[in-house]
Amino acid sequence: MKKRIGIIRALLYYRYGNFFINFFKYLGINYLISPETNKELIDLGVKNSSSEVCLPLKIACGHLLYLKDKVDYLFIPKIIYPYEKLYTCPKMMGLPTIAWYFCGKKKIISPTIKRNFFLPLFFLGLKFKKNPFKIISAYLKAKEKKENKKLSFDNEKLKVAILSHFYNIYNKEIEDILIGTFKKEGFSVYLKDDLDEKILRKKDGFAKNIRWAFERELYNAFKYYSDKVDGICFFFSFACGPDSLIGEMMAKEAKEKKIPFLTIIFDEHSGKEGMITRIEAFCEMIKKKKSL
Ligand code: SF4
Known part of the structure; x- marks a missing residue:
């Protein structure tokens, strides 16, 4: 057989x-x-x-x-x-x-x-x-070539970038909670993997010091989106060493640049309702900031 x-x-x-x-x-x-x-x-x-x-x-x-x-x-x-x-x-x-x-x-x-x-x-x-x-x-x-989405930022009123590893985010339940809640709140959602390889693999500035491939991609996505969106949500797993380090760097830079930044850490005990409530509060805060 x-x-x-x-x-x-x-x-x-x-x-x-x-x-x-x-x-x-x-x-x-x-x-x-x-x-x-x-x-x-x-x-x-x-x-x-x-x-x-x-x-x-x-x-x-x-x-x-x-x-x-x-x-x-x-x-x-x-x-x-x-x-x-x-x-x-x-x-x-x-x-x-x-x-x-x-x-x-x-x-x-x-x-x-x-x-x-x-x-x-x-x-x-x-x-x-x-x-x-x-x-x-x-x-x-x-070896098929991946086509990237054409991203547009100008016509969108509310924009959020969700940064996370592909294996965290491409799961029906997580997609519904994360992407679904932002969309319900009227946000256009942008993901790390919507970006072209050339952007994700850049090695200028702090990115060149990052020796983990997928962490460098997260950081480069953060840099790219930070002046284009109204807020950034970083979603990572509890006990992930690389993400906690990069997350700290991104949170620090977001604070300096006054970009609303939400960190959600999840594990097998995380409740759906708790995550949704935090996302809704984050959206509310962005809307108030933009006086919408
Ligand atoms: S420790 Fe972090 S980067 Fe490594 S497999 Fe787990 S979630 Fe992914």
Whole structure:
């Protein structure tokens, strides 16, 4: 029977998931993706993880455990530098080792990626297919170019930028709470991932000192939006070291520039109502400031 690879719908899935799925698809490899994060998966991850780690990592563990007995292999790439020599977070890099613990080393397929995605995926492809040209072709076809939204700021009365990692925000429930509440309050919402790579990867000013790829992106998005929107909301997970450092920097700069800045820290115990109330109060404050 054809072997099946499991892909967890967590963490870097929200950045590279389509690319990896297309690669497997074009190569004719059978795969299974875990479902959208739900309460059951969160509980499974929380129950089986250390209380010290961030919620996104606990959720990733829930997805791992969900797929564990449904597939022959689990695909957990170890992305050290996604681009330049900028690191991902150590907890992301440690996920393949956590997966060994849960599922056994033999089950985990974990190519190590340091900027170059091609070679690790090429060797992975060779495990399943003999024809190297087919692997190269699958890789090239999978590399689709992301189209960025055209952003306009001039005609919008109320504007807010929500800054957060892709895996925090692209979840139906969180989207409804965060984006939904701002929209209900009449705000146009701008996200970090709406911005072009060129903006997110800038290395001028303080950004050049940030050695974590996704934190540099958050900071660059903050800089870009800070003179274009009426307020900035930073949404991050409790126990996230990199975000708490960058969050402090952004909050300090926002204070100096008098930009309304709301920090929401969440974990598995965060209540929906509490978050909505804080967002509504923040919106009210911006409206008063603008005399609307
Ligand atoms: S960056 Fe923060 S939220 Fe993301 S995996 Fe690392 S510690 Fe967790």
